[in-house]
Amino acid sequence: MSGMHYEGNHIIRPPSEARSILLQVTVGCSHNKCIFCPTYKGVRFKIKPDEIILKDLDYAANNYFNVRRLFIMDGDALILPQKKLVWLLEQINKKLPLLERIGIYANAKAIKRKTLEELKELKDLKLGIIYYGIESGNDETLKFVKKGTTHQELYEQGRKVIEAGIKLSCTVLLGIAPNGKSYEHAVDTGKLLTKIDPDYVGALTVMIVPGTELYDMVQRGEFKPLNQRELLVELKNMLEATNMTHGLFTSNHASNYLPLKVKMPDEKEEALKMLEKALKGDIPLREEWMRGL
Template sequence: MHYEGNMIRPPSEANSILLQVTVGCSHNKCRFCGAYKGERFRIKPDAIIMEDIAFAAEYCQRQRRVFLCDGDALIIPQKRLLPILKAIENQLPWVTRVGVYANTKSIKMKTPDELKELKEHGLAIAYMGLETGDDVTLKKIRKGANSDTMIKMGKKVREAGIKLSITVLLGIAGPERSTIHAKETGRVLSEIDPEYVGALSLMLYPDADLYNEYKSGEFVLLEPDKMLEELKIMIKNTNMTRGLFHANHASNYLPIRAIMPKDKEPTLQLIDEALGGRVALRPEWMRAL
């Protein structure tokens, strides 16, 4: 396989075939992320991609999933992305799911029919970073979209029949807007009603703009108990009709896995237990990106 630069994939794609079809991130402006700093976004040559698919056909017959790396592979024009999916479909017939990162820009560039066509040829899940539903914070972290756009694009993916996994960031709004961030994020998640929500606790990249603000004292990282209080408010304000809300990433202080809505109240009780010191939190040295 031909891999270049930093490769990032969702935790749930740990056992997937990682097919790198782009290098870097098409947006690459988020102030909390330094993963692709200095990396110019580009789509890899078709010949290289097809060569890697042929390699996977021979050597990756145990994996049942494919994840298209890197930061935003959905941005690839339909006339190039569709043949990639068809090649996976034809050469890796045992693969049951193809996943991809997506942002509002790339989703907006695809018509509903194009998304449905991608779904028909194996694209089964898209991972979208919401981070927050608070418009003030979205603007500050340079996410490139407001909450209304996030809702519209999230619904667009779901209406195409593609499962949606949304990532949110605990602590991204700092202490001043923590409660607003939690409530507004719950509101946006409720309106999109995705199949999956993953809550991560903010950990700053040394190359991220927000890290420099943290070092200078302009940005304040929340303490563990404040992170948990924020998570509690967020879950309390999230009304999903079904789906999984989890906060079991290595960055989180308290692992949570809640099937909504039935596990909502027990999860809130668990957080209260942790805030009361009756449930141990993950120690700082065990946390990781």
């Protein structure tokens, strides 16, 4: 997408949007406080000017006319005022009429600002999926990582998206609980996912990246990262506590030790058995050096 205007440190999009048109509408993240998140460090949150967005859309219309999906960036673009979002989606639909689905990242704060009716309005303009950064269902962990939200709020805002008829993909993060709280983090996250009952769950493993608060805490000896085995135990506990009626639970991100794709609820028991085997050493894990590839 070299003809389009991108600002900031990285282009971040969910793995499932790898082939989508990437339209950057905001730069950075309006929260930007999570202690593990390197993505928008040093990037000041802003909304891009309408002219630039329209130019990018024209470029996309000329070059990617046949692409069926578009992803709106950056971190939490749903934070845009409703009027602006409606305008944006109308422009997108006008210029790219063949699109089937538009996706966006959102945190609880951004969804909270939208009423159910407003979300439905966005749905009617082809907003088909929201990627929702939950990270944890454990209040102590949420506070520790400075996510700025709670279990209850994550639950209510997640359900609202589903009620509006928009697909919900939740991201949770292994290895972020305060030391000694891995079990609580795993189980409370499983309980939250059960209550929300989303369409997709992606369990990623935290990467401890220089420049983040978490990295500094590790350097100072205030936080001890989980080892490979402890991360697997956490994943197993989380999956065990997650009872979704449908959907996919994956942990196949490049940053994870063991790729997993579980169709819920049918394949859950089998996946738990596989995790047990991995913990016993019967299944080889991806080597440390392969993480992040």
